[in-house]
Amino acid sequence: MSILMVNSIASWFLKKRFHQIELFLKYPNEVQNELLQSLLHTAKYTELGKKYDFKSIKNYQTFAERIPIQNYDNWQDIIERSRKGENNLFWPTPIKWFAKSSGTTRAKSKFIPVSQESLEDCHYAASKDLLCMYLNNNEDSQLFTGKSLRLGGSKELYKRNGTSFGDLSAILIDNMPFWAEYSSTPSNKVSLMSNWEHKMQAIVDETIHENVTSLAGVPSWMLVLLNNVLETTHKKSLHDVWPNLEVYFHGGVSFSPYIDQYQKILPKSDFKYYEIYNASEGFFAIQDRNDSDELLLMLDYGIFYEFIPMDIYATPEEKAIPLSEVELYKNYAVIITTNAGLWRYKIGDTVRFTNLSPYRIKISGRTKHHINVFGEELIMENAQDALKQVCAKTEAEIVDYTAAPIFMEGREKGAHEWLIEFKTPPNDIEYFNESFDNALKSLNSDYEAKRFNNITLNRPKINVARKNLFHDWLKKNNKLGGQHKVPRLSNTRDYLEELLLLNS
Numbered sequence: 001m002s003i004l005m006v007n008s009i010a011s012w013f014l015k016k017r018f019h020q021i022e023l024f025l026k027y028p029n030e031v032q033n034e035l036l037q038s039l040l041h042t043a044k045y046t047e048l049g050k051k052y053d054f055k056s057i058k059n060y061q062t063f064a065e066r067i068p069i070q071n072y073d074n075w076q077d078i079i080e081r082s083r084k085g086e087n088n089l090f091w092p093t094p095i096k097w098f099a100k101s102s103g104t105t106r107a108k109s110k111f112i113p114v115s116q117e118s119l120e121d122c123h124y125a126a127s128k129d130l131l132c133m134y135l136n137n138n139e140d141s142q143l144f145t146g147k148s149l150r151l152g153g154s155k156e157l158y159k160r161n162g163t164s165f166g167d168l169s170a171i172l173i174d175n176m177p178f179w180a181e182y183s184s185t186p187s188n189k190v191s192l193m194s195n196w197e198h199k200m201q202a203i204v205d206e207t208i209h210e211n212v213t214s215l216a217g218v219p220s221w222m223l224v225l226l227n228n229v230l231e232t233t234h235k236k237s238l239h240d241v242w243p244n245l246e247v248y249f250h251g252g253v254s255f256s257p258y259i260d261q262y263q264k265i266l267p268k269s270d271f272k273y274y275e276i277y278n279a280s281e282g283f284f285a286i287q288d289r290n291d292s293d294e295l296l297l298m299l300d301y302g303i304f305y306e307f308i309p310m311d312i313y314a315t316p317e318e319k320a321i322p323l324s325e326v327e328l329y330k331n332y333a334v335i336i337t338t339n340a341g342l343w344r345y346k347i348g349d350t351v352r353f354t355n356l357s358p359y360r361i362k363i364s365g366r367t368k369h370h371i372n373v374f375g376e377e378l379i380m381e382n383a384q385d386a387l388k389q390v391c392a393k394t395e396a397e398i399v400d401y402t403a404a405p406i407f408m409e410g411r412e413k414g415a416h417e418w419l420i421e422f423k424t425p426p427n428d429i430e431y432f433n434e435s436f437d438n439a440l441k442s443l444n445s446d447y448e449a450k451r452f453n454n455i456t457l458n459r460p461k462i463n464v465a466r467k468n469l470f471h472d473w474l475k476k477n478n479k480l481g482g483q484h485k486v487p488r489l490s491n492t493r494d495y496l497e498e499l500l501l502l503n504s
Contacts, residue, residue, distance in 0.1 A: 197480070277363060417461045
């Protein structure tokens with residue numbers, strides 16, 4: 001069978017899924033309510049199902065009243081029992097895999113359960129839907145005539161008590177269907193290499209001779225890889241390395257700080273960028289239109305959604321609402337109930353709805369990654385948009401950044417302190433700072449009010465990081481790899497002080 005024939009058949013198969021997607025586009029709340037009842041019915045004889053009497057829950061109101069909202073610290077003990085081989089605790093089918101991610105107050109690392117159902121009906125289903133939407137929008141695509149260059153985590157799976165844990169990407173690769181492995185590069189052996197620095201060069205060496213038609217991975221780490229490709233091949237453009245490269249599927253961190261750098265090494269005007277929203281807990285949303293900055297919330301992956309308005313988050317008034325009650329442009333914390341046995345679980349992300357028919361979102365940040373020491377409510381979305389504006393104005397390029405408060409001492413007012421690593425620094429850092437401050441004021445009225453006449457906040461303080469500072473910090477903390485991210489904003493100075501010490 002010719003490659004062109006494979007491309008044609010795959011395109012036809014994936015496009016058939018579009019008719020199923022149309023169902024939840026037309027009837028989103030009905031699909032979500034049916035899904036909730038299905039999850040409750042499936043888990044009614046588990047330990048949690050019996051504890052909360054899932055069998056008698058017939059509507060959302062009872063569900064919300066009876067089952068408490070949880071974070072990982074609340075779940076840690078029962079997850080540890082599951083990791084030791086106990087079954088039927090929070091989901092009826094055995095949980096064989098746990099996705100390891102960064103820790104919490106009580107735990108050094110989180111181990112998120114990944115069931116066979118979530119693997120098939122969520123993670124892999126989303127990968128196929130992403131291709132379905134892309135092909136539906138780009139009928140002349142030749143995506144399947146070549147391979148997808150995937151860049152995931154750097155750890156293999158580790159076994160314990162009959163269960164396995166590792167990066168989500170390692171779990172997905174280990175269970176990948178043959179057709180997906182056939183259409184991907186690098187090989188599984190290279191993808192699962194544990195030494196990140198050796199792995200990067202191994203990926204370069206293996207992929208520069210392939211016919212790569214798409215890229216998939218976290219923007220910050222992918223940019224490092226692609227620059228290594230250009231250095232190794234002595235090319236200026238990735239199109240000279242892979243002439244048929246047509247799309248980059250990205251997620252994990254905001255793309256805003258990196259878009260200009262990507263456009264320099266991928267200069268073709270018709271090159272496409274598609275954003276995804278996934279995590280260890282599930283796959284949530286997909287960009288469903290060319291050149292869009294909104295993500296379509298996927299409602300039939302075995303995930304029931306609730307949302308907490310951020311203005312009452314972590315207060316005595318905190319209360320979740322179902323999808324049917326969300327409002328446009330309001331900032332919400334995301335709560336999920338899943339087919340891996342997570343029940344009313346806080347994932348730590350915040351989103352804003354940009355459309356209610358269908359439900360489209362923008363990721364606005366993290367519930368913990370913000371600065372609100374002085375009532376300024378600075379979220380990641382503000383920081384990313386402001387940095388994008390000022391970089392365009394000053395022709396600067398950013399590699400990474402983090403920020404924390406400068407606390408008030410005596411009569412001294414507070415401020416925000418930033419540590420920024422530049423690929424191309426601005427000619428005048430003071431002008432950059434002034435422009436950045438003004439951009440933040442224009443994007444956030446609370447910040448603007450606190451900055452008015454320096455009433456509460458002084459101008460930001462910007463430190464220029466040395467080259468590779470954030471890379472060295474991640475390496476020092478054993479966090480090199482595609483699943484790890486630099487914490488952008490924090491209400492404490494812990495990350496910043498550690499980085500400043502390394503920068504001195």
